[in-house]
Amino acid sequence: MDFKFSAELDEVRRRTRQFLDANWPKDRRAYAMNDMIARDLPGLERNSANVTPEEVREFYRKLGDAGILGIGFPEAYGGSGGGHLARYVVQSELCAAGAPYPNVGLTMVAPIFMTVGSPDFLAKNLPPLMAGEVEYCVGYTEPSAGTDLASLVTRAERDGNHFLINGQKIFSSTAHYADYYFLAARTDPSAPKHKGISLFLLDMKHPGIMVMPLVANSGVRTNIVFLDNVRVPASCLLGNENEGWKYLTEALAFERYASMASTPLVVGYNALALDPGLAEMPENSAALARLRAEVRASDLLSLNAAWTAEDGRPPIVEAAAAKVAVSETRLALGRAALEMLGPNSLLTEFNEQAPAGGQFDLMYRHSVINLFTAGANDVQRDTIATAGQHLPRSRKSSAKPTDQGQR
Numbered sequence: 001m002d003f004k005f006s007a008e009l010d011e012v013r014r015r016t017r018q019f020l021d022a023n024w025p026k027d028r029r030a031y032a033m034n035d036m037i038a039r040d041l042p043g044l045e046r047n048s049a050n051v052t053p054e055e056v057r058e059f060y061r062k063l064g065d066a067g068i069l070g071i072g073f074p075e076a077y078g079g080s081g082g083g084h085l086a087r088y089v090v091q092s093e094l095c096a097a098g099a100p101y102p103n104v105g106l107t108m109v110a111p112i113f114m115t116v117g118s119p120d121f122l123a124k125n126l127p128p129l130m131a132g133e134v135e136y137c138v139g140y141t142e143p144s145a146g147t148d149l150a151s152l153v154t155r156a157e158r159d160g161n162h163f164l165i166n167g168q169k170i171f172s173s174t175a176h177y178a179d180y181y182f183l184a185a186r187t188d189p190s191a192p193k194h195k196g197i198s199l200f201l202l203d204m205k206h207p208g209i210m211v212m213p214l215v216a217n218s219g220v221r222t223n224i225v226f227l228d229n230v231r232v233p234a235s236c237l238l239g240n241e242n243e244g245w246k247y248l249t250e251a252l253a254f255e256r257y258a259s260m261a262s263t264p265l266v267v268g269y270n271a272l273a274l275d276p277g278l279a280e281m282p283e284n285s286a287a288l289a290r291l292r293a294e295v296r297a298s299d300l301l302s303l304n305a306a307w308t309a310e311d312g313r314p315p316i317v318e319a320a321a322a323k324v325a326v327s328e329t330r331l332a333l334g335r336a337a338l339e340m341l342g343p344n345s346l347l348t349e350f351n352e353q354a355p356a357g358g359q360f361d362l363m364y365r366h367s368v369i370n371l372f373t374a375g376a377n378d379v380q381r382d383t384i385a386t387a388g389q390h391l392p393r394s395r396k397s398s399a400k401p402t403d404q405g406q407r
Contacts, residue, residue: 005089012071012086016093019066023059024099053177056100060132069102070130073110078127088306095263104174105129105136107258109182111309112199112251116239125201137178137204138255139169139225140248147376149184150193150245154227156185156200163187163200163237165208165230171373175211175223178204182251183227187242194245199238206230216369219362249316254309256319256374262295262302262326268333268363269295271356278340287336294332298325317388320380327370327377334364 005013063069072087073079087106094101110129113122128134145152154167165185175181181202188196202209208230214222239247269291278284301322308315337360338345346361347354354361371377385391 005085008082009085009089012082012089013093016068016090017097019063019068020093020097020099023062024097057132057135059100060102060135062132064130064132069106069132072106073114073126073130077122078130080130084306084309088303091258091261092263095261096267102129102132102135103258104138104178104182105134108138108251108255109136111254112182112238112247115250116199116247134179135174135177136180136182137172137174137223138251139172139175139181139183140252141171142168143170147372147379149248150197152184152186152197154183154185155189156187156198158187158234159231161234162231163234165200165202165227165232167227169225169227170214171222172211172225173220173222175204175225176213176221180204181209181225184244184248187244191242196242197244197248198241199244199247200232200236201238202230202232202236206232217365220366220369250314252375253305253314253316253319256305256323256380262299262322264363265295265298265326265329265333268330268337268356268359271359272333272337272340275355281340284340287340291329291333291336294325294329298322298329301325317384320375320383321388323374324377324380324384327367330363330370331367334360334367338364 060069067080068090070079071082071090072084073081075081091101091103091107106129110126113125117125129136139154140149140152142152142154152167154165154169156163156165165183167185169183172181181200181204183200183202184197185200186196187198190196204211208228210226210228212224212226214224216222238244273279273288273292279288301318302325305315305318305322308318337355341355341360344353344355348358348361351358375383382393386393
């Protein structure tokens with residue numbers, strides 16, 4: 001088996017690195033592990049890389065001008081050509097350099113646009129995304145619909161040529177600065193729960209949308225979103241009415257392998273393993289060897305999910321496997337770093353003495369969230385068993401294999 005990338009993908013990697021050398025200074029390379037820190041709340045306005053939201057937007061526009069954001073999308077709609085593997089390479093390089101990436105729009109939303117969008121819709125909505133001019137957020141999870149996402153109750157009622165939307169979403173992580181909302185709502189409450197859901201694309205400036213911050217113990221900001229009589233034209237409906245679940249499961253598969261990128265594991269492991277004081281200690285040898293194997297396996301599973309999408313198949317099972325491996329290895333790596341480094345591992349990114357820029361403290365605290373974000377790991381294991389290995393469903397699970405966790 002040959003794990004080498006093609007010459008075309010190596011060229012994408014070279015081009016991305018060249019762009020980063022010119023546009024993302026090394027003193028900002030602590031940004032990626034802190035990009036979701038609640039920097040717009042009092043006392044948390046900036047992260048350790050001293051990057052403002054406006055500077056992130058400007059960086060996205062530069063990525064768009066260079067044609068890098070468009071890699072993996074058709075040239076007819078503002079893209080630069082290539083496929084899922086090329087986009088995977090771009091995301092990996094940006095992540096390794098500690099640079100931001102509009103993950104929600106490019107890896108969760110845009111692939112569904114390509115599935116359900118008409119040529120006119122794609123011509124209108126993809127070019128601004130490829131140019132780095134807009135950002136998206138997603139509205140899936142609700143207070144009573146997390147792992148069993150199909151139980152969502154946010155209601156979209158038809159009113160002539162409009163829909164009236166009411167409900168509440170939670171864990172909409174980028175809603176406080178996004179331009180558009182990729183929303184799942186119930187359009188037929190009388191239908192079975194997996195049959196009466198539709199997807200909508202809303203302008204976040206619509207009257208009736210209110211965003212409230214919710215900060216996790218890791219310092220990462222997410223949001224609660226209230227929708228109060230939000231009246232939108234029927235043209236905001238994505239795909240066919242009441243058929244949103246089949247689109248949603250595909251969107252969630254893309255989210256899983258994209259949001260659980262394996263690159264931070266590789267970067268974190270290298271920072272730990274290359275510490276001369278740690279590597280020379282015999283008691284650390286076995287732990288580092290085990291972590292190296294787990295990091296490599298996670299990396300290959302993520303790549304396999306991207307390859308599956310490149311092959312034209314929704315990576316439902318492959319993304320579930322990658323998500324489980326990456327999230328649990330991240331927790332193991334964070335825990336091992338804290339044990340090996342001792343008290344210094346608790347120093348944050350704002351302390352110059354912090355090992356590896358303080359990434360292990362944040363990694364450990366945030367890794368707990370990773371176990372259930374983008375789909376709880378127990379549910380992902382059910383998906384692997386039933387959809388991948390064709391085993392009977394677990395009796396303890398009341399959710400379908402593709403029901404998801406928090407978003």
